Amino acid sequence: MKNFTVKQLKKMWIDFFTSHNHTQIQGSSLVPENDGSVLFTTAGMQPLVPYLLGKPHPQGKRLFNVQRCLRTNDIDSVGDANHFTFFEMLGNWSLGDYFKEEAIHNSFEFLTSEKYLGLPINRLAVTVFEGDDSAPRDTESAEIWEKAGMPKNQIFYFGKDNNWWSAGETGPCGPDTEMFYVTDKPACGPNCSPACDCGHYVEIGNNVFMQYVVHNAGEKPQLLSQKNVDTGMGLERNVAALNGFKSAYEIDVMKGAINVLESISTAKYEDNDGTIKAFRIVVDHLRASTFILGDEHRVSPSNVGQGYVLRRLIRRAVTYAKKIGADTTKLSEIVDYFVDYYNDDCPILKVNHNVIIEELNAEVKKFNNTLNAGMKEFEKATRNLQNGILGGDVAFKLHDTFGFPIELTKELCSENGILIDMDGYKKEVEVHQELSRASLSQAFKGGLAGHGEMETKYHTCTHIVLQTLKRMFGDQVEQRGSNITPERMRFDFNLDHKMTEEEKKELEDRVNEVIKQDLPVHFEVMTPQKAHEIGAIGIFDSKYGDEVNVYFIGDYDIQICGGPHVKHTGELGHFKLQKEESSSAGVRRIKGILE
Numbered sequence: 001m002k003n004f005t006v007k008q009l010k011k012m013w014i015d016f017f018t019s020h021n022h023t024q025i026q027g028s029s030l031v032p033e034n035d036g037s038v039l040f041t042t043a044g045m046q047p048l049v050p051y052l053l054g055k056p057h058p059q060g061k062r063l064f065n066v067q068r069c070l071r072t073n074d075i076d077s078v079g080d081a082n083h084f085t086f087f088e089m090l091g092n093w094s095l096g097d098y099f100k101e102e103a104i105h106n107s108f109e110f111l112t113s114e115k116y117l118g119l120p121i122n123r124l125a126v127t128v129f130e131g132d133d134s135a136p137r138d139t140e141s142a143e144i145w146e147k148a149g150m151p152k153n154q155i156f157y158f159g160k161d162n163n164w165w166s167a168g169e170t171g172p173c174g175p176d177t178e179m180f181y182v183t184d185k186p187a188c189g190p191n192c193s194p195a196c197d198c199g200h201y202v203e204i205g206n207n208v209f210m211q212y213v214v215h216n217a218g219e220k221p222q223l224l225s226q227k228n229v230d231t232g233m234g235l236e237r238n239v240a241a242l243n244g245f246k247s248a249y250e251i252d253v254m255k256g257a258i259n260v261l262e263s264i265s266t267a268k269y270e271d272n273d274g275t276i277k278a279f280r281i282v283v284d285h286l287r288a289s290t291f292i293l294g295d296e297h298r299v300s301p302s303n304v305g306q307g308y309v310l311r312r313l314i315r316r317a318v319t320y321a322k323k324i325g326a327d328t329t330k331l332s333e334i335v336d337y338f339v340d341y342y343n344d345d346c347p348i349l350k351v352n353h354n355v356i357i358e359e360l361n362a363e364v365k366k367f368n369n370t371l372n373a374g375m376k377e378f379e380k381a382t383r384n385l386q387n388g389i390l391g392g393d394v395a396f397k398l399h400d401t402f403g404f405p406i407e408l409t410k411e412l413c414s415e416n417g418i419l420i421d422m423d424g425y426k427k428e429v430e431v432h433q434e435l436s437r438a439s440l441s442q443a444f445k446g447g448l449a450g451h452g453e454m455e456t457k458y459h460t461c462t463h464i465v466l467q468t469l470k471r472m473f474g475d476q477v478e479q480r481g482s483n484i485t486p487e488r489m490r491f492d493f494n495l496d497h498k499m500t501e502e503e504k505k506e507l508e509d510r511v512n513e514v515i516k517q518d519l520p521v522h523f524e525v526m527t528p529q530k531a532h533e534i535g536a537i538g539i540f541d542s543k544y545g546d547e548v549n550v551y552f553i554g555d556y557d558i559q560i561c562g563g564p565h566v567k568h569t570g571e572l573g574h575f576k577l578q579k580e581e582s583s584s585a586g587v588r589r590i591k592g593i594l595e
Contacts, residue, residue, distance in 0.1 A: 004239050005252045006088075010066055010345070012116050013090045013233070017064040020106060022092055025059055027067040030086075031297040031306060031481060039306045040070040040292075044091030045230045050562060051095050052172060052210060052228050058525045058547040064092035066235070068346070070288055072309050075316070078284050079277040081247040085313065086288035088235040096226035101144050103207050103229040107179060108148040111205070117242065123182045125201060126150055127194050129164055129175030130157035134221050135212065138163075138175045145177070156193055165208040165230075169217035172210045172224060179205040181241045202241040205233040249280050253341055257283040260337045266325030278320040285317035286331060290338045293359050294352040297481055300584030301363045306481065307584055314363045315370075315403040328364050332357045362585075367403060374402030378409070382418055392424020400432065454486040456564040457572050457594055460521065460553070461511070462491055464569070465590070466537065467557035468510045469493055472503065480587050488578070488593045495588045499580045507590075511575045518570030519554030526550055528560070536560050 014024060028047035030040055041047065044067035051057040067089045077083040094103065110116050111124060126145050131137030142155050157163075166173035180194045180201040188198035210228040212221035240248040249258065258269050258279050269279045292299050292310050301311035321328050335356055339349045349356070381394045390413055398404040406425065413420050462482050469477045473495060481492035499507070531538060531550050538548075538560035548560050553569060566572065574595045583589035 004242050006235060006239055007344075009235060009239050009242075010088070010090070012110075013064070013066065016106075016110050016116055017092050020062075022062040022064045023059045025057075025063050025065045027065050029296045030068045030070055030291055031295050031299055039072065039309060041067065042069055042071050043067070044069070044089040044232060045093070047562065048093060048095075050564065052093075052230070054096075054226050057095055058549055061095045061097035062093075063095070064090075066090055066345070068291060070292070075312070079281045081249070082237060082240070084236060084248065084284055084288075086284070086291055087237075090233040090235055090238075092229075092231045094229040096228060099211075099227050099229060100141055100207075100209055103209075103231060104141060104144045104177065105148055107205060107207060107231065108145070108150065111179065112149070119181065119242070121149060121151070121154075124150065125154045125156065125180040125182060125194050127156045127158050127163055127178045127180070129177075130159050132159065135164075135175060138177070141175070141177045141209075156195070158195055162195055165210075166214070170214050172213050172228070173221055174209045174211045176206055176208040178203055178207075183241065184244060202237075204238050204241055205231065207231050249283075253338075254280075254283055254287075256341065257287065257334055257337055260334050261321075261324075261326060264327045264330040264333060265321070275324055278324045281320045282317045282324075282326070282331075283334065285313040286334045287338050289313050289317070289360065290335050290349065290356055291346075293356040294339070294346075294349040296348055297479065298352060298355070299481060300359055300587060301366075302584045304583075305483065311363065312403070314360065315367045316405055318364055318367050319403075319405050319408055328368070329361075331364060332360055335360060370402055371404075374398055374404050377402060378404075378412055382413075382416060385418065388417065389419045389421055392421040392426070392428055395420050395422075395425040396428035396432070454594070455484050457566055458484045458489040459563045460565045460569070461489055461572055461575060461592070461594060463551065463553060463557050463559050463561070463565075464511050464514050464575075465489075465491055465507070465592075466493070466559075467553075468507055468514070469495075470537075472506065472510070480583070488591060490589060490591050492583045492587055492589045494586055496586060498582070499588065504577055504580055508575060508577045508592075514553070514556055515569045515572045515575060517554065518568050519556060520568055521551065521553050521565050523549045523551045523561075523565070531558075531560055534558060 018024065027044075028041055032038060032041055032046070038046070044065060045052065047067075048057070048063075057063065068086070069089050070086050072085065074083060075085055078085060092106075111119050112121060128141045128145070129135070129138040137157070142157070145155055146152055163176050163178065164173070165176050178194070181204045183200060183202055185199045187200045188196055192198060192200055194201040194203070208230040210230060211224055213224045214221050236248050236251055236253075239251045243251070245251065248254070261279055261282055262268055267275045267278075269276060289310060292306070292313075299306040299310055301307055301314060303311070317331065318328050321331060336353075339353050339356070343350050378398060381398075382390060390409070395406065395409050398409050399406060410420060462479075462484070466477070466479050477493055477495065479492070480494055483490040525547050528538070528548055531548055534550075536550050536558040549562055551557075551559055551561050551565055572594055575592055576595055577590060577592045579589075579591040581589050
């Protein structure tokens with residue numbers, strides 16, 4: 001068995017698909033540009049949505065990349081053996097080109113060829129869709145696997161819970177075939193299969209065959225005119241599985257970070273289960289924070305949206321760093337480590353290195369002050385407890401208002417002989433989550449196909465708004481984030497002052513004048529160098545490939561973009577600025593609607 005590092009596996013992926021006539025596209029920003037469906041980029045296919053739906057990609061039909069991703073739905077699971085918030089996804093796509101046969105043969109070759117992973121066939125298993133009323137049994141994929149060399153008894157059929165991918169209630173969907181590595185951990189019994197969570201089988205790859213589409217929720221899937229393949233492999237998890245590691249934190253990049261953390265802590269990683277968990281949380285959260293703070297569309301800690309996630313990550317890292325006796329003023333040394341490690345793949349981190357450190361240190365200092373205020377709140381709440389039980393609502397307030405993880409409140413209560421009403425706390429959490437889901441449901445309801453008429457209008461409007469702000473305040477104004485729903489647009493930009501009433505009216509009037517002129521909107525495909533020469537707005541670094549889409553709004557605006565746009569500005573209607581406020585230090589946020 002080979003020993004793999006993160007960088008080695010990444011290079012193998014690049015070499016393989018380059019030799020198989022695929023074009024490498026650069027990974028997109030971790031912070032989605034003009035996409036209200038998610039806070040962060042969660043998968044490699046996410047930036048490719050328009051092309052999966054049929055829009056021609058400027059770099060062709062056979063693509064691959066390494067995509068930075070961040071998922072926030074299971075932050076509380078970080079600390080176990082395998083969960084990360086930030087990770088990298090190896091992906092490749094066929095956009096209406098080849099389909100199942102070439103995709104499966106590519107996967108089999110990459111897994112088994114001595115030039116690449118070189119895995120023994122007896123250490124592999126695959127799964128395919130067993131079929132139901134909406135789509136037939138995928139015997140085609142099973143036969144292709146067998147023809148490639150996979151023994152029949154290592155091919156398993158499962159239902160939609162295991163082998164069907166969909167964007168949501170509507171949009172593209174289809175069966176998938178998943179690849180598993182058979183570990184040294186014994187099978188859980190005679191019926192052990194890749195559907196088990198016992199650890200005998202570990203998923204290492206997935207081919208999604210997007211051959212269907214659901215137009216209306218509840219309807220039977222219809223065949224797509226363009227059949228796509230979306231292949232994904234989680235980089236870190238695969239390195240861990242292929243090396244036979246018991247934990248993904250044994251891979252080289254995370255092990256190095258743990259060593260740095262040990263050097264500034266009084267505890268050691270393997271002292272006990274508690275220190276292992278704390279070390280994992282700190283290095284994971286600081287890696288994620290480094291990439292968010294250093295992103296092309298970087299985010300600053302705040303109390304809303306992406307900034308809230310960042311704030312929570314940093315504050316959890318500080319909390320657990322204190323538990324292992326780490327000097328929190330030296331957490332920046334772990335940032336230094338990650339910036340150096342990823343310099344070849346993500347040079348933007350080096351460019352923003354000083355900013356990352358400044359933002360991190362400021363948030364650590366702010367949280368230490370908040371902790372002091374939270375301790376006063378805790379002491380006040382526990383001073384005259386009637387029955388020695390801290391109410392669930394109080395425990396939740398400490399978490400929601402003061403950033404206390406529930407583990408910290410438990411520890412404080414234990415030291416003072418106090419019990420916590422955990423049922424009450426969990427109910428408060430559920431109420432909060434339900435409110436969050438309700439508020440986000442409108443933004444998320446479009447799913448993969450969420451590029452409807454209003455989202456398209458708002459997306460075009462953000463281009464006009466950014467260009468107008470530049471003309472008002474200078475070219476130093478840059479987009480720092482946006483969020484679009486069918487109901488409104490939200491746009492963040494850097495500015496050193498609160499906009500006056502006169503400036504807000506000027507912005508609104510100028511945007512509406514552009515709309516009133518009914519300027520034509522079109523795009524041209526060109527090299528990033530040409531785009532730069534003609535003055536297109538964009539971040540000119542390694543994120544771009546050999547060709548890009550450049551959108552022209554008359555002679556008013558030129559921007560590099562892959563999103564949806566109207567044909568004429570007159571389609572937008574009337575822009576109304578609803579609110580202008582602070583998003584974070586030096587960043588302003590506007591909210592507006594089209595009437």
